[in-house]
Amino acid sequence: MIEPCDLLIHSVSQLVTCAGPPGPRRGAAMRDVGIIPDGAVAIRGSTIIAVGSSNELRRRFRPAQEIDAGGHAVCPGLIDCHTHIVYAGDRVAEFEQRCAGATYQEIMAAGGGILRTMQLTRAATTTTLVAETLPRLNQMLRFGTTTAEVKTGYGLEQDAELRQLATIELLAAVQPIELVPTFLPAHAIPPEFADRPDAYIDLVVESMLPLAQERYRNSLFAGHHIPLFVDVFCERGAFDVAQSRRVLSAARERGLPRKAHVDEFTELGGLAMALEMEATSVDHLDVTGAAAFPALAASNTIAVLLPLVSINLGITHFAAARQMIDAGVAIALSTDANPGSAPSLSLPLTMAIACRYLRMVPAEALLATTVNAAHAIGLGGRIGALMPGMQADLIILAEADYRWLMYELGGTPIAQVIKRGQIVWKS
Ligand SMILES: N=CN[C@@H](CCC(=O)O)C(=O)O
Ligand SMILES: [Zn+2]
Numbered sequence: 001m002i003e004p005c006d007l008l009i010h011s012v013s014q015l016v017t018c019a020g021p022p023g024p025r026r027g028a029a030m031r032d033v034g035i036i037p038d039g040a041v042a043i044r045g046s047t048i049i050a051v052g053s054s055n056e057l058r059r060r061f062r063p064a065q066e067i068d069a070g071g072h073a074v075c076p077g078l079i080d081c082h083t084h085i086v087y088a089g090d091r092v093a094e095f096e097q098r099c100a101g102a103t104y105q106e107i108m109a110a111g112g113g114i115l116r117t118m119q120l121t122r123a124a125t126t127t128t129l130v131a132e133t134l135p136r137l138n139q140m141l142r143f144g145t146t147t148a149e150v151k152t153g154y155g156l157e158q159d160a161e162l163r164q165l166a167t168i169e170l171l172a173a174v175q176p177i178e179l180v181p182t183f184l185p186a187h188a189i190p191p192e193f194a195d196r197p198d199a200y201i202d203l204v205v206e207s208m209l210p211l212a213q214e215r216y217r218n219s220l221f222a223g224h225h226i227p228l229f230v231d232v233f234c235e236r237g238a239f240d241v242a243q244s245r246r247v248l249s250a251a252r253e254r255g256l257p258r259k260a261h262v263d264e265f266t267e268l269g270g271l272a273m274a275l276e277m278e279a280t281s282v283d284h285l286d287v288t289g290a291a292a293f294p295a296l297a298a299s300n301t302i303a304v305l306l307p308l309v310s311i312n313l314g315i316t317h318f319a320a321a322r323q324m325i326d327a328g329v330a331i332a333l334s335t336d337a338n339p340g341s342a343p344s345l346s347l348p349l350t351m352a353i354a355c356r357y358l359r360m361v362p363a364e365a366l367l368a369t370t371v372n373a374a375h376a377i378g379l380g381g382r383i384g385a386l387m388p389g390m391q392a393d394l395i396i397l398a399e400a401d402y403r404w405l406m407y408e409l410g411g412t413p414i415a416q417v418i419k420r421g422q423i424v425w426k427s
Contacts, residue, residue, distance in 0.1 A: 002059075002060065002061065002062050003060060003061055003062070004044075004061070004062050004063075004064070005042040005043060005044050005049060005050075005061045005062070005063045005064070006043055006044050006045060006063065006064050006065065006421060007042075007043040007063060007064070007065045007066070007067065007392075007418075007421055008040060008041075008042050008043075008057060008058070008061050008063035008065075008066050008067070009040060009041050009043075009066075009067045009069055009074060009394075009396070009418075010039075010040035010054040010057060010058055010066065010067075010068060010069065011038070011040075011054050011068050011069050011070060011071060012036075012038070012039040012040060012041070012054070012069040012071075012072065012073065012074045012396075013037070013038070013069070013071045013072060013073050013400040013401070014035045014036075014037065014039070014073040014074070014400065014401065014402055015035065015036040015037075015039025015040065015041060015051060015073075015074050015386065016033050016034070016035055016073060016074065016075040016076070016366065016386075016402045017033070017034040017035070017036060017039075017051055017076075017385060017386040017387060018033055018034060018075070018076050018366065018367060018370045018371050018384060018385040018386065019034045019051075019385050019386065019387045020032065020034065020371070020385070022380070022381055023375070023380070024300075024302055024330035024371065024372045024375040024380065025330060025367045025371055025372055026297070026325070026328045026329065026330050027325065027326070027328050030325055030331070030363065030364045030367050030368070030372075031361060031363045031364060032363065033363045033366055033367060033402070035402075036051065036052065036053065037053075038053055038054050038055075039051065039052065039053060039054065039074070040052060040053065040054040040056075040057035040058065041057070041074065041386055041392075041394065042057050042060075042061045042063070043392040043418075043421045044421075045421055046391055046392055046420035046421045046422075047389065047390070047391060047392055047421070048386060048387060048388055048389065048390050048391075048392045049388055050388055051386050051387065051388065067396070067416070067423075069396055071400050072396055072397050072398065072399065072400060072415060073396075073397040073399060073400055073401060073402040073404075074386070074394055074395065074396050074397070075144075075366065075370070075386075075394065075395050075397065075402050075405070076370040076371075076383070076384055076385055076386055076393060076394055076395075077144065077145070077146025077147065077370075077383070077393030077394055077395055077417065077418070077419065078143070078144040078145050078146065078347045078348075078369045078370065078373075078395065079145070079146070079147045079148070079369060079370060079373035079374055079377070079379075079383065079384060080140065080145045080147070080148040080149065080334050080335055080337070080347055080369075080373070081148075081149050081281070081302075081304055081332050081334045081373040081374075081376040081377045082149055082151075082281075082283050082304050082306060082334035082335070082336050082376075083148050083149060083150050083151065083334070083335060083336065083337040083338070084150075084151050084153060084154070084184075084336070084337065084338035084339075085133055085136045085137070085140075085148070085150055085337050085338070085345070086121075086129055086133050086150055086151075086152070086154070086164050086167050086168060086171070087117045087120070087121050087129075087132070087133075087154045087338070087339055088117070088120040088121045088123070088124035088128060088129060088132055088154075089116075089117065089120035089121075089339070090339050090343075091112075091113075091116060091117065091339045091340050091343075094107050094112055094113065094116065094340065095343075097112075098313070098314070103313075104313050104340070104341060105236075105237060105265060108188070108237055109237055111191070113188075113340050114153070114154065114187055114188040114340065115156075115188055115190075115191065117154045117338075117339055117340065118154050118155070118156050118160075118188065118190070120154075121154035121155060121160065121164070122154075122155060122156075122157065122160045126163055126166055126167050126170065129163070129164070129167040130167055130170050130171060130174075133167065133171055134171065134174070134175060136337070136345055137171065137175050137177050138175070139345045140177060140337075140345045140347075141175075141176060141177055141417055141424065141425045142412055142414065142417075142425060142427075143345060143346045143347055143348055143349075143412060143414065144347060144348065144395040144405075144414045144417060145177060145345075145347055146176075146177060146178065146383075146393040146394075146395070146417060146419050147177065147178040147179075147180065147374075147377070147379065147383055147393065148177050148178075148179055148180070149179075149180040149181075149182055149229070149334075149376075149377045150168045150171075150179050150180070150181060150182065151181075151182040151183075151184040151187075151231060152164035152165055152168070152181075152182070152183055152184050152185065152187075153184035153185070153187030153188075153231070153233075154187070155185070156185065156187065156188060156190035157190060157192070158203070158207060158208050158211065161183070161185045161208060161212070162208075162211060162212065162215060165181060165183060165212060165215060165216075166215070168181045169181070169219050169220060169221065172220060172221070173220065176417075176419045176422075176424035176425075177419070178226075178383075178393075178419070179226075180221075180226050180227065180229070180377045180378070180379070181216070181219075181221055181226075181228050181229070182228070182229040182230070182231045182259060183208075183209070183212045183228060183229070183230050183231070183256075184230075184231040184232070184233070185204045185208045185209075185212075186200075186201065186204055186231075186232040186233065186238075186239050186243070186244070186247045187231075187232075187233050187238070188233065188238055189238065189239070197239065197243060198243065201239070201243045201246050201247065204247055204250075205246055205247060205250035209230065209247075209250055209251065209254060209256075210254075212228070213228065213254055213256060216228040226379075227256075227257050227377075227378045228256055228257075229256070229257050229258065229259050229280065229377070229378075230247065230248065230250075230251035230256045230257070230258055230259070231258070231259040231260060231261065231283075232244040232247040232248060232260050232261065233261040234260055234261060234262050234268055234270030234273070234274075235261065235262075235264055235265060235266060235268065235270075236265065236266045236268065238261075240268065241268055241269045241270055241273050244260060244270055244273060244274075245273050245277065248260065248273070248274065248277040248279065249277060251277075252277055252278070257279075257280045257378055258274070258277055258278070258279040258280060259274075259279055259280060259281045259282070259283060260273075260274035260277075260279050260281075260282055260283065261283050261284055262274055262282050262283070262284060262285065262288075263282075263284055263285045263286060263287050263288040264284040264286055264287070264309070265286070265287065266287065267287050267288060267289060267292075270282075271285070271288060271292055271296070272292070272295070274301070275295055275296065275299050275301055278299075278300070278301070279301050280301065280302065280375075280376060280377070280378055281301060281302040281303070281304045281332070281376040281377075282296070282301055282302075282303055282304070283304040283306065283334075283336075284304075284305075284306055284309070284319070285303055285304075285305060285319050285324075286306075286309070286310060286315070286317065286318065286319050287317070288319070288320070290320065290323055290327075293320075293323065293324055293327040293329055294327065296324070296327075296329045297324075297327050297328035297329045298328075301330075302330050302331070302332050302372055302375050302376040303324060303329050303330065303331050303332070304331075304332045304333070304334050304373075304376050305319045305321055305331055305332070305333055305334075305354070305358065305368075306319075306333075306334055306335070306336035306342065306350075307319065307333070307350060307353045307354050307357060307358055308335055308336060308342040308344050308349065308350055308353060309336055309341045309342050310357070311353055311357075312341060312342050312343065312344070313341060318357045318358050319358060321354065321358035321359065321360050322358065322359040322360070325360070325364060330372050330375065331360075331364070331368050331372060332368050332369070332372040332373040332375070332376040333347070333350050333351060333354050333360075333365060333368040333369050333373070334347075334350065334369075334373065334376075335347060335349075335350050346410070346412075347369050348405050348406070348408065348410075348411065348412070348413065348414075349409070349410050350369070351365035351366070351368075351369060351405055351406045352405075352406045352407070352408070352409050352410070354368070354406075355406045362402070362403040362405070362406045362407075365405075365406050366402065366405065366406075370384040370385065371384040371385055372384075391420060392418060392420060392421040393418065393419050393420065394417075394418050395414050395416070395417050395418070396414070396415045396416040396417075396418070397413050397414055397415060398412075398413045398414060398415045398427065399413050412427075414427065415427050
C-alpha cells in the first residue's frame with residue numbers, strides 16, 4: 001500500500017543515520033554512524049517516519065514534496081551543546097593583547113575577559129541583545145547547527161541574568177534553531193562581590209535560582225519539554241569546588257539538571273564534585289588526568305570537549321579525547337562560541353580540529369555533535385539521529401561523502417538545512 005508523507009528526500013549518496021540503541025555512544029560504538037547508501041528519508045509533519053533505500057521509500061510513499069539530494073550526503077542536524085552567544089560587544093582589543101603575549105587568565109585577573117563582556121551586556125537592552133545575537137544564529141544555521149544550548153553568564157546580577165534568559169526565549173521564537181537555555185550566574189565573580197564570592201553564591205542560590213526557575217516554568221521552553229540547565233565555572237579565579245558544589249546542589253534540590261565548566265586550566269576537583277551532583281555534562285576537561293577517566297566512564301555524564309578554545313588561546317595541549325573514548329567516556333564536541341575564549345560559531349571547524357588534534361576519527365566527531373551532544377542537553381532520543389519517531393532535523397551536504405564536514409578546514413560544506421521537517425536554509 002502506498003502511504004502519504006509530507007517530504008521525501010531521496011537519492012542520498014550516504015544517509016548517515018547515526019542510529020543505534022538508546023543512550024549515548026561510547027567506545028567502539030562511537031565509530032558506527034550507520035550509513036545507508038543511496039538512501040532516503042520520509043517525513044510527516046516534524047517527524048521522521050521512515051529511513052531506507054531510495055528504491056524502497058520511493059515505492060512506499062507518495063510525498064507532497066520531494067527533494068532529490070542529487071547524490072549528496074545527508075546527516076542529522078548538528079547540535080551545539082555549549083555556547084555563550086548572547087552578549088553585547090566584542091573582545092577584539094583583548095585578542096590583540098593576547099597576540100602580544102598576555103594570557104587569557106591574566107586578562108581575566110585584570111578585570112577584563114568575562115567581566116568586560118559583562119559591562120557591555122549589563123548596559124544592553126533585550127532588544128540590543130536580540131539584534132546582536134540573531135546574526136550569530138543565522139551563521140550557525142549555515143554551519144549546519146539545528147539545535148544549540150545557550151548560556152547566560154554575562155549579567156552576573158539578578159536583573160541582567162534574567163534579561164539574558166528572556167533574550168534566549170525571544171530568540172527561540174524568532175529563528176529556526178531550537179535553543180536550550182542554561183542559567184550560569186556563577187560564571188565569574190562580579191565586581192560588587194570581588195572580596196566576598198561566598199556572599200554572591202548566597203544570592204545565586206537564595207534569590208537568582210528560584211527566580212530563574214519561576215520564569216522558566218511559564219516559558220515556552222517548559223511548554224516544549226526543553227529543560228533549564230544550571231551551570232557553574234569551577235576554576236582558579238572563578239569559583240572553587242565548595243562554591244560550585246553549593247550552586248549545583250541548590251539546582252539539584254530544585255530538580256533542575258546540571259552542568260559544570262571544569263578542568264579548563266586547573267584540575268581543582270570540580271569534576272569529581274560534578275559527578276557526585278549527577279551533572280548531565282562536564283565541560284572543557286582540557287587538563288583532566290587519566291586517573292579521572294574510569295569514574296567518568298562509569299557515570300551517565302557526558303564529557304563535552306571544546307577544542308576551539310585551545311586553538312584560539314594558542315595552547316598546544318588538548319583534552320585527551322582518544323584516551324577518554326578508549327576508556328569508555330561518552331564524548332560530545334561543541335564550539336563554546338563566546339567573544340573571548342572561542343569566537344567561532346562553526347561545528348564543522350570544531351570537528352575538523354578534533355580530528356586533527358584530539359585524534360578523533362570522523363565518525364566519532366559526528367556522533368559527538370549529534371547523538372552525544374543531544375544527550376548533553378537532555379534531548380537524547382528526540383534529536384541527533386535519523387530514525388523513525390525522531391524529530392526531522394537534518395542537513396544535506398554539498399558533497400557526496402559526510403567526511404567533508406571534517407576534511408574541509410573552515411568551510412561550509414552544507415547545501416540545505418531542514419528543521420522539524422521544513423527547509424530553513426538553502427545555499
Ligand atoms: N570558561 C569560561 N567561560 C567561557 C569563556 C567565556 C568568555 O571568555 O567570555 C568558556 O567556556 O570558555
Ligand atoms: Zn563555556
